[in-house]
Amino acid sequence: MAAEIGSMEIELAAALVRLSHLVQHVFADASRQHELTPQQAQLLCQLAGGPVGMGELSRLLHLEKSSLTGLVDRVEQRGLVIRIRDAHDRRACQISLTGKGSELAHECHDDVTSRLDKLAGELPSTDRTLLAGAIGQLLTEHGQPVTVSSSGR
Amino acid sequence: MAAEIGSMEIELAAALVRLSHLVQHVFADASRQHELTPQQAQLLCQLAGGPVGMGELSRLLHLEKSSLTGLVDRVEQRGLVIRIRDAHDRRACQISLTGKGSELAHECHDDVTSRLDKLAGELPSTDRTLLAGAIGQLLTEHGQPVTVSSSGR
DNA sequence: TAGACTAGTTCGCAGTACCAACAACCGTCA
């Protein structure tokens, strides 16, 4: 067993795991509300910023390209996404949201956001600020770009 | 009217989602290191506190009982777990770790913990404390016991 | 003892994810 002194660390690791499960659960619920699997919702949200190629998408979602092919196939069959053949490189293609897909992506994103905000709303605002800051730092430390999607607005 | 003030909220929600993905990724990697799927690892870790019945397990893992049957089947076939028929209620059974399973569960748990601690170690310790506190509060607000699964009931 | 209820299982289905092998295409170098 680890020393008692480390208990704070142990709690933090456990807390992170539990928090992760909670967030996943919220995300899955919201996705399902829109008749999407979590993976499909994540894909759509990722595309909200504009078309992306399969290779980059694979990196962004931490998926093998072969896994991605199937995922894209399924959402394409639902008419939420289209493959656009690249004009300069005929091997490549860009995945782009259709109107319907874009609508769903935003609905789903807003839904997740509002659920999480509601959940976090139970915390005092100072804690929320600290939490966001600490998480942001964790993410940047780990090579994840913490893009601020709405900075302009 | 979520005015400008709400921008912090938006960031927090996005940060939570990203953090969640990061933790899931760490968890999946650690599990794989021990030749377990994340779900199997989660099951084993849940059982580390002692045998649990299918029904309660289903609640703890947020899984339908039918999904759980298969999951338990697979780890049982690997000899990591056994079904123990309940003496008082012959319908019920308790799922219990075998020696091998218990070993794996602890290895995996420690691995995840150390990876997450390492990840969090890049934060100043005051931030870690705040983070753990805030997450703990979030979890308790949401009905999740923050204890490390040792409680019977 | 009949009927209601509960614990787990089985079955069918869709989706996820990996790996290995592959076709098509690009850029380069001879």
Add this chain to the structure above:
DNA sequence: TGACGGTTGTTGGTACTGCGAACTAGTCTA
């Protein structure tokens, strides 16, 4: 021009996940 190595995305095969409906078997209650 054309062969070559590297890239892009796809296919095929396998294992796992997760749900809902229908089911078996056992328990409890009236």
